[in-house]
Amino acid sequence: MTGAAHPRKRSLTLAAVLGAALVGGVVLSAMVGQLPVTPQEVVGGILRGLGIETTWASDDPVIDATLWAVRFPRLVMGLVVGAALAVAGAVMQAIFGNPLAEPGVVGVSSGAALGAAAAIVFGLTALGGWAVALLAFLGGLLAVLLVYFVSRASGRTEVVTLLLTGIAINAFAGAGLALLMFLGDTSSREQIVFWQLGSMNGARWPEVGIVAVVALAGCAVALFLARRYDLLALGERAARHLGVDVELLRVVSIVLVALLTGVAVAFCGIIAFVGLVVPHIIRMAIGPAHRPLILASAIGGGVLLVFADVLARTLIAGADLPIGMLTSLVGGPFFFYLLYRARKQSGGWA
Amino acid sequence: MTPTKVRVEARDVTVHVGELRILDDVSVSIAAGEVLALVGPNGAGKSTLLGVLAGDRRPDRGEVLYDGRPARECSHLELARRRAVLTQENTVSFPFRALEVVEMGRSPWGRSGDPEADRTAVAAAVAATDVTHLLDRRYTALSGGEKARVSLARVLAQQTDIVYLDEPTAALDLRHQEDVMRTARVLASEGKAVVVVLHDLSLAGAYADRIALLARGRMVTIGAPEEVLTADIVGDAYGLEVQVIPQPGTGRPLVLPVRHPGGLSRD
Numbered sequence: 001m002t003g004a005a006h007p008r009k010r011s012l013t014l015a016a017v018l019g020a021a022l023v024g025g026v027v028l029s030a031m032v033g034q035l036p037v038t039p040q041e042v043v044g045g046i047l048r049g050l051g052i053e054t055t056w057a058s059d060d061p062v063i064d065a066t067l068w069a070v071r072f073p074r075l076v077m078g079l080v081v082g083a084a085l086a087v088a089g090a091v092m093q094a095i096f097g098n099p100l101a102e103p104g105v106v107g108v109s110s111g112a113a114l115g116a117a118a119a120i121v122f123g124l125t126a127l128g129g130w131a132v133a134l135l136a137f138l139g140g141l142l143a144v145l146l147v148y149f150v151s152r153a154s155g156r157t158e159v160v161t162l163l164l165t166g167i168a169i170n171a172f173a174g175a176g177l178a179l180l181m182f183l184g185d186t187s188s189r190e191q192i193v194f195w196q197l198g199s200m201n202g203a204r205w206p207e208v209g210i211v212a213v214v215a216l217a218g219c220a221v222a223l224f225l226a227r228r229y230d231l232l233a234l235g236e237r238a239a240r241h242l243g244v245d246v247e248l249l250r251v252v253s254i255v256l257v258a259l260l261t262g263v264a265v266a267f268c269g270i271i272a273f274v275g276l277v278v279p280h281i282i283r284m285a286i287g288p289a290h291r292p293l294i295l296a297s298a299i300g301g302g303v304l305l306v307f308a309d310v311l312a313r314t315l316i317a318g319a320d321l322p323i324g325m326l327t328s329l330v331g332g333p334f335f336f337y338l339l340y341r342a343r344k345q346s347g348g349w350a
Numbered sequence: 351m352t353p354t355k356v357r358v359e360a361r362d363v364t365v366h367v368g369e370l371r372i373l374d375d376v377s378v379s380i381a382a383g384e385v386l387a388l389v390g391p392n393g394a395g396k397s398t399l400l401g402v403l404a405g406d407r408r409p410d411r412g413e414v415l416y417d418g419r420p421a422r423e424c425s426h427l428e429l430a431r432r433r434a435v436l437t438q439e440n441t442v443s444f445p446f447r448a449l450e451v452v453e454m455g456r457s458p459w460g461r462s463g464d465p466e467a468d469r470t471a472v473a474a475a476v477a478a479t480d481v482t483h484l485l486d487r488r489y490t491a492l493s494g495g496e497k498a499r500v501s502l503a504r505v506l507a508q509q510t511d512i513v514y515l516d517e518p519t520a521a522l523d524l525r526h527q528e529d530v531m532r533t534a535r536v537l538a539s540e541g542k543a544v545v546v547v548l549h550d551l552s553l554a555g556a557y558a559d560r561i562a563l564l565a566r567g568r569m570v571t572i573g574a575p576e577e578v579l580t581a582d583i584v585g586d587a588y589g590l591e592v593q594v595i596p597q598p599g600t601g602r603p604l605v606l607p608v609r610h611p612g613g614l615s616r617d
Contacts, residue, residue, distance in 0.1 A: 007447075097443035098443065099443075099444065227457060227460070230446070230450075230454060231454055231457055232443075233442050233443040233444050233446060234440070234442055234451070234454065234504075235437075235439075235440075235441060235442075235443075237406060237435075237437055238435070238437060238440070240406065240426060241404065241406075241429075241430060241433075241434065241435040241437075242430050242454065242455070242457050242458055242508070243426045243427040243429070243430030243431070243457065243458040244426060245426050283444065283445075287445070287446070287447065287450075288444030288445055288446055289446070289450060
């Protein structure tokens with residue numbers, strides 16, 4: 001078994017790779033765009049923001065404004081949304097006991113999008129960005145609850161049932177979105193289309209703040225529960241025998257998934273497959289223990305979205321591609337590969 | 351060691367599933383230092399009784415007492431520090447290494463923060479179950495018997511005063527079956543109460559202090575192996591003609607079906 005060799009060495013390697021990718025992604029993402037910025041100016045700009053003046057920082061107010069008003073909010077949004085989605089995926093896989101569970105695949109994201117769209121069409125903007133986030137959370141929560149109680153039998157989730165439930169929820173949420181578009185005016189219609197595609201274009205600091213607070217709190221809770229998720233892998237009964245309050249863990253985790261997915265969807269739309277791809281790759285690298293898995297998924301998810309966003313901005317000159325489309329273009333085939341392998345390994349769909 | 355202190359007790363336990371009565375007014379108590387074997391035909395209610403004893407399942411009537419205290423009053427963690435359970439099926443959802451699975455047995459004691467105790471407990475459990483060579487392998491890649499032994503190691507690492515084993519020998523080869531039962535004896539000699547569900551009556555006869563025979567949800571009889579494993583009692587409970595022969599050397603009862611090879615009887 002090569003997979004088991006030197007777990008500590010593998011963790012260190014992963015930490016180094018993720019750290020380098022994080023720094024690289026941050027600098028790269030801040031550099032590229034209509035107004036090119038040098039790496040020195042990026043680092044200088046960040047340091048200046050932290051109150052440290054260096055000679056690297058640009059004296060050009062346009063560069064400073066571009067960095068702090070446009071690129072940095074978008075960059076941080078990518079980091080926190082990626083972290084939220086990847087951790088939501090890891091938590092969902094833990095409570096479903098199934099590596100194919102993912103908020104986008106099983107319809108939690110579309111449920112959240114439906115909630116967010118309802119907030120817009122019916123003009124529930126009294127609480128500012130929070131109203132959209134709240135309804136997205138509620139929509140997502142309903143979807144997770146539905147998937148959870150429909151697709152589980154005697155403590156396990158069958159892949160077939162899980163995916164069929166996802167199809168049903170996605171179909172329903174799709175119809176709901178269509179209905180809302182029909183009801184809404186032109187401007188809300190445009191906003192709904194934006195959800196279905198997913199984008200981090202036009203991220204502003206207040207919204208970034210909301211997502212960051214929820215994402216960081218969610219990751220902290222997930223990390224706190226990590227040991228229990230390990231035990232849950234033994235099955236619900238065995239976890240209970242080891243002192244885990246499985247019912248409580250389930251409820252908290254369902255709310256957690258809905259919160260993380262809801263807040264990400266509310267501000268950036270549906271960005272699917274991040275929660276599937278990231279935890280899967282991390283598991284292959286360092287094994288399934290949940291504490292390192294969740295921590296590394298949070299960083300890996302952020303890094304992935306930052307790079308995906310750079311691609312979305314640069315692949316076609318002058319165009320800002322929807323990032324949700326990009327992640328699905330990559331994630332779809334990856335999901336197909338996972339299905340194919342799961343089928344080959346277990347000789348069926350169990 | 352004479353078994354005196356009652357560790358766990360089921361009092362007049364009745365369990366229904368729908369209309370069906372799975373357990374009917376069953377009482378049993380297990381003392382520190384003894385191995386109790388639960389035997390009986392399929393569907394007798396052995397696993398259900400084990401589940402009730404373990405606190406997984408609340409009986410419709412009757413109660414389970416741990417050191418005199420009702421199990422339903424104990425928290426999950428408290429129960430986890432008193433009893434460990436080896437279930438019949440052991441699947442692990444993600445490819446954890448066998449060592450990680452064994453270490454999970456220490457989690458109820460995690461907050462006591464004694465890494466040295468954890469290490470010794472894991473080492474002892476690993477040695478007792480002969481799984482040292484499996485520790486670096488992925489649990490999901492092990493054979494059925496190897497999985498069963500790793501899971502048993504996890505149960506032993508939990509170091510509880512009460513140990514429940516639900517058909518621990520089912521997936522094991524001849525030698526490891528005997529190993530498991532010897533381990534059960536060692537646990538009892540350390541003062542633990544051990545309850546084992548077994549299908550192999552001779553195995554029960556060889557290693558148990560007492561045998562409880564269940565049939566159709568009722569306790570048929572409970573007592574020393576020689577008292578329970580008689581041709582009449584076993585024959586009645588299983589609906590099968592059996593012979594009981596004392597094992598040469600130990601005198602422990604060996605239970606053998608009366609067999610008529612060739613299908614149709616020749617006499």
